[in-house]
Ligand SMILES: Nc1nc2c(ncn2[C@@H]2O[C@H](COP(=O)(O)OP(=O)(O)OP(=O)(O)O)[C@@H](O)[C@H]2O)c(=O)[nH]1
Protein backbone atom coordinates (compact mmCIF):
# COMPACT_ATOMS: atom_id res chain seq x y z
CA UNK A 1 0.00 0.00 0.00
CA UNK A 2 1.46 3.31 -1.07
CA UNK A 3 1.25 5.95 1.66
CA UNK A 4 0.64 9.61 1.10
CA UNK A 5 4.25 10.27 2.04
CA UNK A 6 5.47 7.58 -0.37
CA UNK A 7 3.57 9.31 -3.10
CA UNK A 8 5.35 12.53 -2.26
CA UNK A 9 8.91 11.33 -2.66
CA UNK A 10 9.22 11.60 -6.44
CA UNK A 11 7.12 14.73 -6.43
CA UNK A 12 9.43 16.60 -4.09
CA UNK A 13 12.15 16.47 -6.72
CA UNK A 14 9.71 17.83 -9.22
CA UNK A 15 8.56 20.74 -7.07
CA UNK A 16 10.70 22.96 -9.18
CA UNK A 17 10.34 26.14 -11.14
CA UNK A 18 6.83 25.71 -12.45
CA UNK A 19 4.55 28.61 -11.71
CA UNK A 20 1.45 27.98 -9.62
CA UNK A 21 -0.92 28.21 -12.52
CA UNK A 22 1.23 26.44 -15.10
CA UNK A 23 -0.15 23.18 -16.41
CA UNK A 24 1.74 20.73 -18.60
CA UNK A 25 -1.39 18.87 -19.46
CA UNK A 26 -4.46 20.95 -18.63
CA UNK A 27 -7.10 18.26 -19.00
CA UNK A 28 -4.93 15.35 -17.95
CA UNK A 29 -4.54 16.36 -14.28
CA UNK A 30 -0.87 16.61 -13.60
CA UNK A 31 -0.65 18.39 -10.29
CA UNK A 32 2.36 16.50 -9.08
CA UNK A 33 4.86 18.95 -10.55
CA UNK A 34 3.57 22.02 -8.81
CA UNK A 35 5.22 23.82 -5.97
CA UNK A 36 3.93 22.81 -2.59
CA UNK A 37 2.47 19.45 -3.59
CA UNK A 38 4.50 17.57 -0.99
CA UNK A 39 3.46 20.00 1.74
CA UNK A 40 -0.16 19.60 0.69
CA UNK A 41 0.08 15.81 1.00
CA UNK A 42 1.66 16.09 4.41
CA UNK A 43 -1.08 18.42 5.65
CA UNK A 44 -3.84 16.19 4.29
CA UNK A 45 -2.29 13.28 6.11
CA UNK A 46 -2.15 15.32 9.30
CA UNK A 47 -5.85 16.14 8.95
CA UNK A 48 -6.69 12.47 8.32
CA UNK A 49 -4.75 11.39 11.38
CA UNK A 50 -6.40 14.09 13.48
CA UNK A 51 -10.01 13.23 12.65
CA UNK A 52 -9.42 9.49 13.00
CA UNK A 53 -11.63 6.71 11.73
CA UNK A 54 -15.03 5.28 12.46
CA UNK A 55 -13.46 2.55 14.61
CA UNK A 56 -12.70 5.23 17.21
CA UNK A 57 -16.43 5.33 17.98
CA UNK A 58 -16.52 9.08 17.47
CA UNK A 59 -18.88 10.86 15.11
CA UNK A 60 -17.63 13.26 12.42
CA UNK A 61 -17.25 16.88 13.47
CA UNK A 62 -19.97 19.29 12.36
CA UNK A 63 -18.47 22.58 11.20
CA UNK A 64 -20.68 25.55 10.42
CA UNK A 65 -19.64 28.41 8.13
CA UNK A 66 -21.16 31.75 9.07
CA UNK A 67 -20.61 35.23 7.69
CA UNK A 68 -22.22 38.23 5.99
CA UNK A 69 -23.71 37.99 2.48
CA UNK A 70 -21.25 37.50 -0.35
CA UNK A 71 -18.13 37.25 1.85
CA UNK A 72 -17.09 33.96 0.25
CA UNK A 73 -18.59 31.25 2.52
CA UNK A 74 -19.62 28.89 -0.26
CA UNK A 75 -16.40 29.61 -2.16
CA UNK A 76 -14.46 28.73 1.00
CA UNK A 77 -16.28 25.39 1.17
CA UNK A 78 -15.38 24.60 -2.44
CA UNK A 79 -11.78 25.59 -1.68
CA UNK A 80 -11.72 23.31 1.39
CA UNK A 81 -13.07 20.42 -0.70
CA UNK A 82 -10.50 21.13 -3.44
CA UNK A 83 -7.68 21.20 -0.91
CA UNK A 84 -8.56 17.62 0.10
CA UNK A 85 -8.57 16.52 -3.54
CA UNK A 86 -5.64 15.33 -5.64
CA UNK A 87 -7.42 16.09 -8.87
CA UNK A 88 -9.27 19.35 -9.32
CA UNK A 89 -11.54 21.99 -7.87
CA UNK A 90 -15.26 21.25 -8.21
CA UNK A 91 -18.36 23.34 -7.73
CA UNK A 92 -19.82 21.41 -4.83
CA UNK A 93 -21.35 24.32 -2.91
CA UNK A 94 -23.38 26.84 -4.87
CA UNK A 95 -21.54 30.14 -4.77
CA UNK A 96 -22.00 33.61 -6.21
CA UNK A 97 -25.78 33.53 -5.69
CA UNK A 98 -26.02 36.85 -3.84
CA UNK A 99 -27.43 39.95 -5.51
CA UNK A 100 -25.43 43.05 -6.40
CA UNK A 101 -26.71 44.81 -3.32
CA UNK A 102 -25.42 41.88 -1.25
CA UNK A 103 -28.96 40.85 -0.32
CA UNK A 104 -29.45 37.12 -0.55
CA UNK A 105 -32.48 35.60 -2.19
CA UNK A 106 -32.95 32.35 -0.32
CA UNK A 107 -31.32 31.48 2.93
CA UNK A 108 -31.19 27.83 3.74
CA UNK A 109 -29.16 25.37 5.72
CA UNK A 110 -27.21 23.04 3.40
CA UNK A 111 -24.86 20.40 4.74
CA UNK A 112 -21.96 18.69 2.96
CA UNK A 113 -21.13 15.29 4.32
CA UNK A 114 -17.93 13.37 3.57
CA UNK A 115 -19.62 11.31 0.84
CA UNK A 116 -20.42 14.49 -1.09
CA UNK A 117 -16.93 15.98 -1.28
CA UNK A 118 -14.21 13.54 -0.24
CA UNK A 119 -12.77 11.01 -2.68
CA UNK A 120 -9.35 10.28 -1.22
CA UNK A 121 -8.49 7.12 0.59
CA UNK A 122 -6.79 7.00 3.94
CA UNK A 123 -3.15 6.15 4.50
CA UNK A 124 -4.03 2.46 4.99
CA UNK A 125 -6.95 0.51 3.61
CA UNK A 126 -8.65 0.45 7.02
CA UNK A 127 -8.60 4.26 6.95
CA UNK A 128 -11.32 4.32 4.33
CA UNK A 129 -13.69 5.04 7.16
CA UNK A 130 -11.95 8.31 7.88
CA UNK A 131 -14.23 10.65 9.81
CA UNK A 132 -14.08 13.65 7.52
CA UNK A 133 -16.25 16.42 8.98
CA UNK A 134 -19.67 17.54 7.83
CA UNK A 135 -19.68 21.18 6.75
CA UNK A 136 -22.76 23.36 7.10
CA UNK A 137 -23.30 26.31 4.75
CA UNK A 138 -25.87 28.79 5.96
CA UNK A 139 -26.64 32.43 5.29
CA UNK A 140 -29.27 34.97 6.11
CA UNK A 141 -28.11 36.32 9.46
CA UNK A 142 -28.61 40.00 10.10
CA UNK A 143 -25.74 42.03 11.51
CA UNK A 144 -27.36 42.36 14.94
CA UNK A 145 -26.67 41.14 18.43
CA UNK A 146 -30.28 40.75 19.52
CA UNK A 147 -31.98 37.97 21.49
CA UNK A 148 -33.76 36.92 18.28
CA UNK A 149 -30.49 36.55 16.37
CA UNK A 150 -28.92 34.68 19.28
CA UNK A 151 -31.88 32.32 19.45
CA UNK A 152 -31.54 31.73 15.72
CA UNK A 153 -27.83 30.99 16.08
CA UNK A 154 -28.55 28.64 18.98
CA UNK A 155 -31.03 26.76 16.82
CA UNK A 156 -28.28 26.25 14.26
CA UNK A 157 -25.57 25.42 16.81
CA UNK A 158 -27.75 22.92 18.69
CA UNK A 159 -28.93 21.06 15.60
CA UNK A 160 -32.50 22.32 15.64
CA UNK A 161 -32.71 23.09 11.94
CA UNK A 162 -32.97 20.41 9.31
CA UNK A 163 -31.66 20.20 5.76
CA UNK A 164 -32.75 23.06 3.46
CA UNK A 165 -34.61 24.76 6.31
CA UNK A 166 -35.17 28.44 5.58
CA UNK A 167 -33.83 31.00 8.03
CA UNK A 168 -36.77 33.29 7.14
CA UNK A 169 -39.24 30.63 8.38
CA UNK A 170 -37.48 30.42 11.73
CA UNK A 171 -37.40 34.21 12.01
CA UNK A 172 -41.10 34.41 11.13
CA UNK A 173 -41.90 31.84 13.83
CA UNK A 174 -39.77 33.70 16.38
CA UNK A 175 -41.45 37.00 15.64
CA UNK A 176 -44.98 35.54 15.50
CA UNK A 177 -44.90 33.13 18.41
CA UNK A 178 -41.99 34.42 20.49
CA UNK A 179 -39.18 32.34 21.94
CA UNK A 180 -41.53 29.88 23.62
CA UNK A 181 -43.57 29.34 20.45
CA UNK A 182 -40.36 28.68 18.52
CA UNK A 183 -39.17 26.29 21.23
CA UNK A 184 -42.40 24.31 20.89
CA UNK A 185 -41.78 23.97 17.17
CA UNK A 186 -38.01 23.48 16.93
CA UNK A 187 -36.85 22.12 20.27
CA UNK A 188 -39.24 19.19 20.29
CA UNK A 189 -37.50 17.74 17.22
CA UNK A 190 -34.60 15.30 17.22
CA UNK A 191 -31.17 16.95 17.03
CA UNK A 192 -29.86 17.09 13.48
CA UNK A 193 -26.30 18.49 13.24
CA UNK A 194 -25.01 19.73 16.58
CA UNK A 195 -22.18 22.13 15.79
CA UNK A 196 -18.64 21.38 17.04
CA UNK A 197 -16.73 24.18 15.31
CA UNK A 198 -17.68 27.58 13.92
CA UNK A 199 -15.79 29.24 11.09
CA UNK A 200 -16.72 32.90 10.83
CA UNK A 201 -15.94 34.25 7.37
CA UNK A 202 -15.50 37.85 6.33
CA UNK A 203 -13.95 39.58 3.35
CA UNK A 204 -10.70 41.53 3.71
CA UNK A 205 -12.18 44.21 1.46
CA UNK A 206 -12.16 47.39 3.59
CA UNK A 207 -15.18 48.68 1.65
CA UNK A 208 -17.42 45.83 2.82
CA UNK A 209 -19.06 46.60 6.19
CA UNK A 210 -17.63 44.59 9.08
CA UNK A 211 -20.49 42.68 10.74
CA UNK A 212 -19.31 43.44 14.25
CA UNK A 213 -22.70 42.87 15.91
CA UNK A 214 -23.11 39.47 14.29
CA UNK A 215 -19.55 38.56 15.26
CA UNK A 216 -20.26 39.45 18.89
CA UNK A 217 -23.53 37.53 18.75
CA UNK A 218 -21.78 34.44 17.34
CA UNK A 219 -19.02 34.71 19.92
CA UNK A 220 -21.52 34.99 22.80
CA UNK A 221 -23.75 32.18 21.52
CA UNK A 222 -20.72 29.94 20.92
CA UNK A 223 -19.37 30.49 24.41
CA UNK A 224 -22.81 30.38 26.05
CA UNK A 225 -23.41 26.74 26.98
CA UNK A 226 -21.35 24.22 25.03
CA UNK A 227 -18.31 26.41 24.48
CA UNK A 228 -17.94 25.86 20.74
CA UNK A 229 -14.50 26.80 19.32
CA UNK A 230 -14.65 29.70 16.85
CA UNK A 231 -12.25 30.30 13.96
CA UNK A 232 -11.96 33.42 11.83
CA UNK A 233 -11.25 33.41 8.11
CA UNK A 234 -10.81 36.49 5.97
CA UNK A 235 -11.20 35.96 2.23
CA UNK A 236 -9.95 37.80 -0.86
CA UNK A 237 -6.31 37.83 0.25
CA UNK A 238 -5.48 37.88 -3.49
CA UNK A 239 -6.76 41.47 -3.59
CA UNK A 240 -6.15 42.91 -0.14
CA UNK A 241 -2.90 42.67 1.80
CA UNK A 242 -2.60 43.77 5.42
CA UNK A 243 1.15 44.28 4.95
CA UNK A 244 0.56 46.93 2.34
CA UNK A 245 -2.70 48.45 3.43
CA UNK A 246 -3.23 49.85 6.93
CA UNK A 247 -6.99 49.82 6.49
CA UNK A 248 -6.89 46.08 5.87
CA UNK A 249 -4.58 45.59 8.85
CA UNK A 250 -6.98 47.48 11.11
CA UNK A 251 -9.87 45.47 9.70
CA UNK A 252 -8.14 42.23 10.64
CA UNK A 253 -7.55 43.52 14.16
CA UNK A 254 -11.20 44.52 14.68
CA UNK A 255 -12.35 41.22 13.17
CA UNK A 256 -10.30 39.18 15.63
CA UNK A 257 -11.21 41.41 18.55
CA UNK A 258 -14.97 41.13 18.01
CA UNK A 259 -14.80 37.39 17.48
CA UNK A 260 -12.58 37.07 20.53
CA UNK A 261 -10.16 34.63 18.87
CA UNK A 262 -6.43 34.11 19.34
CA UNK A 263 -4.02 34.42 16.40
CA UNK A 264 -3.74 30.65 15.68
CA UNK A 265 -7.54 30.57 15.14
CA UNK A 266 -7.33 33.25 12.48
CA UNK A 267 -6.26 33.05 8.87
CA UNK A 268 -6.51 35.03 5.64
CA UNK A 269 -7.06 33.06 2.49
CA UNK A 270 -7.61 33.22 -1.25
CA UNK A 271 -10.44 31.13 -2.59
CA UNK A 272 -10.50 29.41 -5.95
CA UNK A 273 -12.47 31.99 -7.94
CA UNK A 274 -12.58 33.75 -11.31
CA UNK A 275 -10.49 36.62 -9.95
CA UNK A 276 -7.41 34.44 -9.55
CA UNK A 277 -7.83 32.72 -12.91
CA UNK A 278 -10.21 34.07 -15.52
CA UNK A 279 -10.13 30.80 -17.44
CA UNK A 280 -10.97 28.79 -14.29
CA UNK A 281 -8.26 26.28 -15.18
CA UNK A 282 -8.53 24.97 -11.66
CA UNK A 283 -11.51 22.98 -12.96
CA UNK A 284 -8.89 20.58 -14.35
CA UNK A 285 -6.04 21.08 -11.95
CA UNK A 286 -5.18 22.46 -8.52
CA UNK A 287 -3.10 25.26 -7.02
CA UNK A 288 -1.26 23.80 -4.00
CA UNK A 289 -0.38 27.26 -2.69
CA UNK A 290 -4.10 27.87 -2.09
CA UNK A 291 -4.66 24.38 -0.71
CA UNK A 292 -1.82 24.70 1.79
CA UNK A 293 -3.26 27.80 3.49
CA UNK A 294 -6.64 26.11 3.82
CA UNK A 295 -5.16 22.83 5.02
CA UNK A 296 -3.08 24.62 7.65
CA UNK A 297 -6.32 26.09 8.99
CA UNK A 298 -8.05 22.69 8.82
CA UNK A 299 -5.36 21.08 10.96
CA UNK A 300 -6.27 23.64 13.63
CA UNK A 301 -10.02 23.27 13.15
CA UNK A 302 -9.92 19.45 13.24
CA UNK A 303 -7.42 19.30 16.09
CA UNK A 304 -8.51 17.18 19.02
CA UNK A 305 -6.73 19.66 21.29
CA UNK A 306 -9.39 22.21 20.36
CA UNK A 307 -12.43 20.92 22.20
CA UNK A 308 -16.02 21.79 22.83
CA UNK A 309 -15.94 22.74 26.53
CA UNK A 310 -19.22 21.13 27.52
CA UNK A 311 -20.19 18.57 24.85
CA UNK A 312 -23.44 17.57 26.54
CA UNK A 313 -24.49 21.15 27.35
CA UNK A 314 -27.80 22.24 25.84
CA UNK A 315 -29.90 25.39 26.23
CA UNK A 316 -33.00 25.33 28.39
CA UNK A 317 -35.48 23.72 26.02
CA UNK A 318 -38.36 23.85 28.49
CA UNK A 319 -41.37 25.74 27.27
CA UNK A 320 -42.10 28.38 29.91
CA UNK A 321 -45.77 28.42 28.94
CA UNK A 322 -46.26 24.68 29.61
CA UNK A 323 -48.39 23.76 32.62
CA UNK A 324 -50.15 27.11 32.58
CA UNK A 325 -53.74 27.58 31.49
CA UNK A 326 -54.76 26.37 28.05
CA UNK A 327 -55.08 30.04 27.10
CA UNK A 328 -51.31 30.38 27.37
CA UNK A 329 -50.94 27.60 24.79
CA UNK A 330 -52.88 29.69 22.33
CA UNK A 331 -51.08 32.89 23.20
CA UNK A 332 -47.41 32.50 24.10
CA UNK A 333 -46.18 34.48 27.09
CA UNK A 334 -45.06 37.79 25.65
CA UNK A 335 -41.32 38.12 25.74
CA UNK A 336 -40.46 41.76 26.52
CA UNK A 337 -37.39 41.50 24.31
CA UNK A 338 -39.32 40.09 21.36
CA UNK A 339 -41.45 42.01 18.91
CA UNK A 340 -45.10 41.55 19.87
CA UNK A 341 -46.92 38.70 18.20
CA UNK A 342 -49.34 40.00 15.59
CA UNK A 343 -51.53 36.93 15.97
CA UNK A 344 -51.97 37.22 19.70
CA UNK A 345 -55.51 38.48 20.56
CA UNK A 346 -55.21 40.95 23.42
CA UNK A 347 -57.94 42.99 25.14
CA UNK A 348 -57.77 46.02 22.87
CA UNK A 349 -58.07 43.82 19.78
CA UNK A 350 -61.06 42.05 21.35
CA UNK A 351 -62.78 45.41 21.97
CA UNK A 352 -62.22 46.46 18.37
CA UNK A 353 -63.67 43.14 17.21
CA UNK A 354 -66.80 43.56 19.37
CA UNK A 355 -67.27 47.16 18.17
CA UNK A 356 -67.10 46.03 14.56
CA UNK A 357 -69.65 43.30 15.25
CA UNK A 358 -72.06 45.73 16.94
CA UNK A 359 -71.77 48.16 14.04
CA UNK A 360 -72.44 45.37 11.56
CA UNK A 361 -75.57 44.34 13.47
CA UNK A 362 -76.78 47.96 13.51
CA UNK A 363 -76.23 48.32 9.76
CA UNK A 364 -78.08 45.06 9.09
CA UNK A 365 -80.99 46.17 11.27
CA UNK A 366 -81.15 49.58 9.71
CA UNK A 367 -80.95 48.71 6.06
CA UNK A 368 -81.56 44.98 5.84
CA UNK A 369 -84.75 44.87 7.89
CA UNK A 370 -86.31 48.13 6.75
CA UNK A 371 -89.56 47.53 4.68
CA UNK A 372 -89.57 49.20 1.30
CA UNK A 373 -92.93 50.87 2.12
CA UNK A 374 -93.67 52.70 5.36
CA UNK A 375 -96.54 51.64 7.66
CA UNK A 376 -98.08 55.13 7.30
CA UNK A 377 -98.45 54.62 3.57
CA UNK A 378 -99.99 51.19 4.02
CA UNK A 379 -102.43 52.60 6.64
CA UNK A 380 -103.49 55.36 4.21
CA UNK A 381 -103.99 52.83 1.38
CA UNK A 382 -106.03 50.57 3.65
CA UNK A 383 -108.13 53.51 4.95
CA UNK A 384 -108.86 54.55 1.35
CA UNK A 385 -109.67 50.97 0.47
CA UNK A 386 -112.08 50.68 3.42
CA UNK A 387 -113.78 53.89 2.32
CA UNK A 388 -114.14 52.70 -1.31
CA UNK A 389 -115.30 49.27 -0.13
CA UNK A 390 -118.06 50.81 2.03
CA UNK A 391 -119.20 53.15 -0.75
CA UNK A 392 -119.29 50.66 -3.61
CA UNK A 393 -119.73 47.43 -1.71
CA UNK A 394 -116.86 45.91 -3.73
CA UNK A 395 -113.60 44.24 -2.78
CA UNK A 396 -110.22 43.89 -4.48
CA UNK A 397 -108.60 40.43 -4.36
CA UNK A 398 -105.57 40.40 -2.11
CA UNK A 399 -105.98 43.97 -0.89
CA UNK A 400 -108.42 42.92 1.85
CA UNK A 401 -105.93 40.26 3.00
CA UNK A 402 -103.06 42.75 2.88
CA UNK A 403 -104.95 45.25 5.00
CA UNK A 404 -105.96 42.55 7.49
CA UNK A 405 -102.32 41.46 7.96
CA UNK A 406 -100.74 44.89 7.77
CA UNK A 407 -99.71 44.90 11.44
CA UNK A 408 -97.77 41.63 10.98
CA UNK A 409 -96.00 42.98 7.89
CA UNK A 410 -94.15 45.57 9.94
CA UNK A 411 -93.02 43.16 12.62
CA UNK A 412 -89.36 42.25 11.95
CA UNK A 413 -88.81 38.64 10.76
CA UNK A 414 -87.22 37.33 13.93
CA UNK A 415 -85.73 34.15 12.39
CA UNK A 416 -83.87 36.15 9.72
CA UNK A 417 -82.80 38.78 12.21
CA UNK A 418 -81.49 36.12 14.62
CA UNK A 419 -79.61 34.39 11.78
CA UNK A 420 -77.97 37.64 10.66
CA UNK A 421 -76.87 38.52 14.19
CA UNK A 422 -75.43 35.05 14.71
CA UNK A 423 -73.61 35.38 11.38
CA UNK A 424 -71.88 38.65 12.25
CA UNK A 425 -70.90 37.33 15.65
CA UNK A 426 -69.58 33.92 14.63
CA UNK A 427 -67.94 34.52 11.23
CA UNK A 428 -65.41 37.18 12.35
CA UNK A 429 -64.42 34.91 15.27
CA UNK A 430 -63.81 31.99 12.93
CA UNK A 431 -61.76 34.17 10.57
CA UNK A 432 -59.64 35.59 13.40
CA UNK A 433 -59.10 32.13 14.92
CA UNK A 434 -58.13 30.73 11.53
CA UNK A 435 -55.41 33.34 11.05
CA UNK A 436 -54.26 32.81 14.61
CA UNK A 437 -53.94 29.06 14.06
CA UNK A 438 -52.09 29.34 10.71
CA UNK A 439 -49.62 31.88 12.01
CA UNK A 440 -48.78 29.57 14.89
CA UNK A 441 -47.95 26.62 12.57
N1 LIG B 1 -11.12 37.77 -5.45
C1 LIG B 1 -11.73 36.93 -4.67
N2 LIG B 1 -13.07 36.73 -4.82
C2 LIG B 1 -13.67 35.85 -4.00
C3 LIG B 1 -12.99 35.15 -2.99
N3 LIG B 1 -13.87 34.36 -2.32
C4 LIG B 1 -15.06 34.58 -2.90
N4 LIG B 1 -14.95 35.46 -3.90
C5 LIG B 1 -16.01 35.91 -4.78
O1 LIG B 1 -17.03 36.51 -3.98
C6 LIG B 1 -18.31 36.22 -4.52
C7 LIG B 1 -19.22 35.67 -3.45
O2 LIG B 1 -18.78 34.40 -3.07
P1 LIG B 1 -19.75 33.36 -2.37
O3 LIG B 1 -18.88 32.18 -2.03
O4 LIG B 1 -20.96 33.08 -3.15
O5 LIG B 1 -20.15 34.16 -1.06
P2 LIG B 1 -21.19 33.68 0.06
O6 LIG B 1 -20.70 34.21 1.36
O7 LIG B 1 -21.39 32.20 0.00
O8 LIG B 1 -22.49 34.43 -0.40
P3 LIG B 1 -23.99 34.20 0.15
O9 LIG B 1 -24.21 32.72 0.27
O10 LIG B 1 -24.86 34.83 -0.86
O11 LIG B 1 -24.04 34.89 1.47
C8 LIG B 1 -18.08 35.24 -5.67
O12 LIG B 1 -18.15 35.94 -6.89
C9 LIG B 1 -16.69 34.74 -5.46
O13 LIG B 1 -16.03 34.43 -6.66
C10 LIG B 1 -11.57 35.37 -2.85
O14 LIG B 1 -10.88 34.82 -2.01
N5 LIG B 1 -11.03 36.27 -3.72
Ligand SMILES: [Mg+2]
Nearest residue numbers: 073074094095
Ligand atom coordinates in the same frame (compact mmCIF):
# COMPACT_ATOMS: atom_id res chain seq x y z
MG1 LIG C 1 -23.20 31.08 -0.24
